[in-house]
Amino acid sequence: MSPLRRWLPLLFLLAGPLPAEPPPNSSLSPDVTRFILANSEFTVLHEMGHLLIAELDLPVLGREEDAADQLGLIGLFLLHGEQRDADFYAKLLDIVDFWRLEWQRPKPAAEEVPAWDSHGLDAQRFYNIACLVYGSDPERLEWVPELTGLPMERALYCDEEYQQVRKAVDWVRGRYRHAAIQTTPRFQVIYDPPPVNVPDAEVLIAQVRASSNLETLARRASATFALPRALILRLSGCGTPDAWYNRNTGELTLCYERLQHFRQLAETLPRLHQPTAPGQ
Ligand SMILES: [Zn+2]
Known part of the structure; x- marks a missing residue:
């Protein structure tokens, strides 16, 4: 079966309306768990982009929110090294899927990102991220533009966009890396008690903890960069589905x-992602 045919269900989904509410279910399927973990990781990496900009006093050209997305996505590639396997591509597509869903889901006007906001519009963030994903390896990921709806006019230059961003992140890593390997993590990961207003909070937290993704992130950031002070990555109930970095307290x-x-x-999302990525 051609790569595209295997992914046609997603194209079908992209063309149709999105259901407003998922069915209630206290257990998590492997696909849903992977989606939660992938997007939690990217969210923390995005906030870590803000953290690095603040803590290392990085120069920023362009909008900081775009820079944080770029730092976050390249951070994902760096974390996974050369291990570009089906699981990694599925994770990247989960992140692309999230931004499409975030863009297209029915939502109250108050939740729409206004044009004047410091963040790009959800649709723009979707296309920017899809472009960097495709541009990371256009030969192996030649199916991404058609699958995601990334227009060829943009896709044509995504490899250059990826290389440009990669060069900037590599410069930051070279300029601010530790002179020696640091063994004591500067990042402490803290899990606050689960809030009562989040259904199945214990189940969600257990999955995040079991993955060790966030602990790995904190450890790698501590080991890579000469951070000027101890920092905290806190998971907490906030009353809103958000994430942020507070440069005053040093808490993410x-x-x-x-x-x-x-x-x-x-x-x-239907169970769309195949266990083996197309083209493999
Ligand atoms: Zn941000």
Whole structure:
């Protein structure tokens, strides 16, 4: 079966309306779990982009929110090294899927990102991220533009976009890396008690903890960069599906409500991702 045919269900989904609410279910399927973990990781990496900009006093050309997305996505590639396997591509597509769902889901006007916001519009973030994913390896990922709806006019230059961003991140790594390997993590990961208003919070938290993704992130950031002070990555109930970095306190927060938001969006997706990525 051709790569495209194997992924046609997603194209079908992209053309249709999105269901507003997923069915209630206290257990998580492997696909939903992967979606939650992938997007939690990218969310923390995005916030870590803000953290690096603040803590290392990085120069920023362009909008900081775009730079944080770029730092976050390249961070994902760096974390996985040369291990570009089906699981990694599925993770990248989960992140692309999230931004499409976030863009296209029915939502109240108050939740729409206004044009004047410091963040790009969800649709723009979707296309930017899809472009960097495709541009990371256009030969192996030649199916990505058609699958995601990334227009060829943009896709044509995505390899250059990826190389440009990669060069900037590599410069930061070279300029601010530790002179010697640091063994004591500067990042402490703290899990606050689960809030009562998040359904199945314990289940979601257990999955995140079991993956060790966030602990790995904190450890790698500590080992890679000469951070000027001890920092905290806190998972907490906030009353909103958000995440942020507070440069005054040195705390990066990922809200439990955001895990629940990922879950709700994931459960609007049929089980689409194949265990083996196309082209492999
Ligand atoms: Zn941000």
